[in-house]
Amino acid sequence: MIRAILFDLDETLFDHRRAVAYAAASWTESVSPGHPLVMETPALWLDLENRHLPAWHAGECSFAEQRRRRLRDFCGRMGLRLPPDLDAAYADFLVHYEAAWAAFPDAAEVIDALAGGGLTLGVLTNGVPVQQEAKLRRIGLMDRLDPVLTPDSLGGNFKPSAECYLRAAAKLGLRPQEVVLVGDNLQLDAVGPAKVGMHGVWLDRYGSSPASAVDPETSSRISAIRSLNELPGVLRVLDPGFAAAAPPRRTARAGQARRVSAAAATRRRA
Numbered sequence: 001m002i003r004a005i006l007f008d009l010d011e012t013l014f015d016h017r018r019a020v021a022y023a024a025a026s027w028t029e030s031v032s033p034g035h036p037l038v039m040e041t042p043a044l045w046l047d048l049e050n051r052h053l054p055a056w057h058a059g060e061c062s063f064a065e066q067r068r069r070r071l072r073d074f075c076g077r078m079g080l081r082l083p084p085d086l087d088a089a090y091a092d093f094l095v096h097y098e099a100a101w102a103a104f105p106d107a108a109e110v111i112d113a114l115a116g117g118g119l120t121l122g123v124l125t126n127g128v129p130v131q132q133e134a135k136l137r138r139i140g141l142m143d144r145l146d147p148v149l150t151p152d153s154l155g156g157n158f159k160p161s162a163e164c165y166l167r168a169a170a171k172l173g174l175r176p177q178e179v180v181l182v183g184d185n186l187q188l189d190a191v192g193p194a195k196v197g198m199h200g201v202w203l204d205r206y207g208s209s210p211a212s213a214v215d216p217e218t219s220s221r222i223s224a225i226r227s228l229n230e231l232p233g234v235l236r237v238l239d240p241g242f243a244a245a246a247p248p249r250r251t252a253r254a255g256q257a258r259r260v261s262a263a264a265a266t267r268r269r270a
């Protein structure tokens with residue numbers, strides 16, 4: 001029986017790519033007007049996130065230090081003068097980033113569709129609580145999702161460590177089998193939770209191609225969707241009790257979801 005849905009935040013409920021695209025270009029423009037490579041800055045910034053976030057996840061550096069490393073590399077790759085105070089420069093970058101914060105349109109829709117059905121609706125994100133909760137407040141979802149779980153409240157364990165998911169289930173007072181995790185990163189939000197007994201729903205907004213195999217037992221606990229509006233349909237298939245308690249609503253597209261039988265995509269951002 002499904003009792004809780006945990007949503008990833010970045011690129012699941014919150015449109016991180018859009019905010020990064022705006023911030024990388026507009027911050028670069030502010031320090032180097034007319035820079036010829038400004039159109040390349042969004043992809044570069046996302047690439048540097050993937051390069052530097054793992055060191056923080058592994059406990060090798062602080063959250064602030066991985067930000068400094070990102071900005072230092074960004075300036076180096078763009079041929080920009082290195083700011084004398086990287087923390088101050090990063091704070092400037094955040095002003096641009098926060099100016100473009102927005103939810104995906106289907107985020108509120110799916111929460112509306114699931115609310116009132118007796119399910120706990122929460123968040124499980126690898127980010128830091130102060131920033132992630134600020135995002136949720138800005139996009140109007142903070143009061144509708146509880147709890148908001150981060151590694152800070154899970155013993156410092158990040159997705160995709162098994163301990164992260166197990167502690168999240170324990171925080172909810174549930175068995176892993178009673179929890180569904182939904183997110184854009186196949187490894188962090190679907191394969192990882194499926195390995196501990198949760199059901200993982202991979203939100204594949206951009207039609208990525210799964211590249212490598214997952215063992216059959218794990219893949220049997222993974223579904224893939226292209227939009228959050230497909231989630232109620234997945235839940236009705238997984239749990240007949242949910243189907244009885246929560247009849248189809250306007251956002252559901254039952255039958256559209258697909259199982260991931262041989263899955264694991266190119267690593268995407270946490």
Ligand SMILES: [Mg+2]
Pocket residue numbers: 008009010011012183184185269270
């Ligand atoms: Mg994500």
